[in-house]
Amino acid sequence: MKIAIIGGVAAGTSAAAKARRADSNTEIVLFEKDKDISYAGCGLPYYISGVTSTRDKVVINTPEEFIKKYEVDVRVRHEVTEIIPGKKLLKYKDLDQEKTGEYRYDKLIITTGASPLIPSIPGIELDNILQLRTVGDADRIKNIIEDQNPDKVTIVGAGLIGLEMAESFKESGLEVTVIEKLPHVLPQFSADMAEIVEEHLKEKGVKLILGDGVKEFTGNKTVKKIYSEKGQKIETDLVLISIGIRPNVELAKKAGIKIGKTGAIAVNKKMETSQPDIYAAGDCAESIDLITEKPVWVPLGSTANKQGRVAGENATGGNYEHDGILKTGITKIFDLTVARTGLSEKEAKEEGFDVITTKIKVANHAGYYPDLEMLHLKGVFDKKTGRIIGAEVIGKTGADKRIDVLSTAIYSKLTARDLFQIDLAYAPPYSTPKDPIAVLGMVAEKKL
């Protein structure tokens, strides 16, 4: 048996590791066009700021380590240029040796990931306008900070990564401006919850420009100024473009593999694509939304990991499934934990749900115990069934716990009534006698 894997970050290495554990004899070849594999994409902001001390900590395994650990033939700087499903063949280019080659597979796993969207704005080609996707990108940013000692950075786009990088750059001592075309930060969140984050960013000294886009970057070789669509001038030494990513599907598309409506590779729960013996997993592949049961594309490390594992197991003759996702996301923005799961109110309405929403502000633990902080919870409930179908949680402590309980509740199709009934753990350092989850349920039940 021969298994080929294209791409060696979260999904690719998960698939390889699982395939090896499931079958100690099969030949596994992993092609990665970059020079690094197996790095923690989510850890890059912490590597840049130095919160994570060294590069080797975010690179979980070097190619050499991975080869040794999993007996996988890892070929870095090898770009796969064509898949020919009919012949079970792939063609690749060795980027260092500048030569080409072919590989015949029995099973193929596509984990080509995603790439940052780069807007075609005048001046975009100037130096010091960067993106953050790979560990190489992180190296570049870190080097500029260390070598050029820049004062000011501008982040274009206020999504999860943009805001994590706002904190990271602040940690590195830079003046930070974030410019976002939409009226609020974090488009996955409702406006009133996003405002809590905006307030916190301002308190931490981040300059926010909302509802405005970049018209032009200017500078002499290196970016120095940004002109916004609404006429603002922003001095800057460094720009991070963080307006989103798109799935890398060109290779799959050319091979006749079905691309879904979301633009990512269509897969079933077994991670099988439309072509026999070809799997796809991770940021290049779709998932099923567990509530709407429709395909969605929400690329995240945890999903990539699971999908990779399922693909690796099935490619070696297994029969495992990844049922889908709730688009659960979490991020630390300075002292705040900001998290969401399920459908937003807007999404729920678009899907035809008749909903009520409930928003509460409650203590994270017993009032007499030190370090009391307030938690903001928002729940979206289906009027017909009483089911919780979406939630947002923001707070300084205890927010990660509540989003995971709510995600489990949504997964389990629990109702507002159930939220009061669950026997959650109470002691003064951890919660209030009526847990915030129970309060959310009670308030929702009253409304329903």
Added chain:
Amino acid sequence: MKIAIIGGVAAGTSAAAKARRADSNTEIVLFEKDKDISYAGCGLPYYISGVTSTRDKVVINTPEEFIKKYEVDVRVRHEVTEIIPGKKLLKYKDLDQEKTGEYRYDKLIITTGASPLIPSIPGIELDNILQLRTVGDADRIKNIIEDQNPDKVTIVGAGLIGLEMAESFKESGLEVTVIEKLPHVLPQFSADMAEIVEEHLKEKGVKLILGDGVKEFTGNKTVKKIYSEKGQKIETDLVLISIGIRPNVELAKKAGIKIGKTGAIAVNKKMETSQPDIYAAGDCAESIDLITEKPVWVPLGSTANKQGRVAGENATGGNYEHDGILKTGITKIFDLTVARTGLSEKEAKEEGFDVITTKIKVANHAGYYPDLEMLHLKGVFDKKTGRIIGAEVIGKTGADKRIDVLSTAIYSKLTARDLFQIDLAYAPPYSTPKDPIAVLGMVAEKKL
């Protein structure tokens, strides 16, 4: 309408507050034989150590505040001596005025709580042998520490409260010995998990005597020495008896109200007792075990709060239920969070389940993010259905989150497979790409 409530701590005040919110006209009289109401029993260890700065912080409402806030006729130092269900009458004694009286109710809520078990050991009557149940008890302990400046304290019993008090006394600068008759601390936990806690207690300088009981207390008026059953001599200036509690059911029993097999007052999901128009809630009442569907008695503040609320709502004509509990418990023991939910392996077997157990030791969050700590998770799974029916979690951070997710999973009848599927929130400060819950599920699935 007239509602009488007997007992004014967690369940009683919850019932009163809910009844008032549900019905602004009804007369509500709350009888409490003590002088304090509405205090946080779970907060007393923190009040004693000074972690919670002042007494008024653990006393959530004084009688005066409660009267004002909820328009409830609070009668402290009033002991109810008899309930006559046929006449809907109760008799009470005013302890300060030394006179008696009667009150005719339409609905009665019994929240008489529980009392510490005091063993009949020779010398038990000596001074400085104390218990901890009420805020008055806490005052007494605090006064002894402040006035007598004792060096050594011995805690008899290594349950949740005993170990919380071990930490509390250490915070107050005392030498602490814990003596426990059973071979391990925390009888609700399995031996291998309890050992982790024992190791931690020793690291923190707590002396543990396991598998040994107290034979005699000696001293001249004040306790000075303890002789153990196995012949140990323990010098001590102070003793805390913490071997368990029993429900206060004498009043109910005398009134012909049914007492369950557990020894606590039998109630249905509406908190109705065997007598019409009489409810019971909190530490004096039973609950239903959500897994076995049998009555259980596991008195905890969070349950008391919910049951009180349900009783208060139903006494005012509402129709609410408390479905039951999973015996979820959590405690902070120095730097460790120690938590459980559902059935232990032993309980599951006694209930006729054919089970497998899974134990894992995993990182609480991404390896490259600061403050990495290990989490110990144990799961009990039903072989027939694959359902998770019990769990224990111990760790320095993130244990409270995992127990609440597992409690929600057990409540929702999720299987090992589901634990892998739930879309839990991942970012480096909060979890690992494969969350500990997912790993627990994967390992269990393999075993099943």
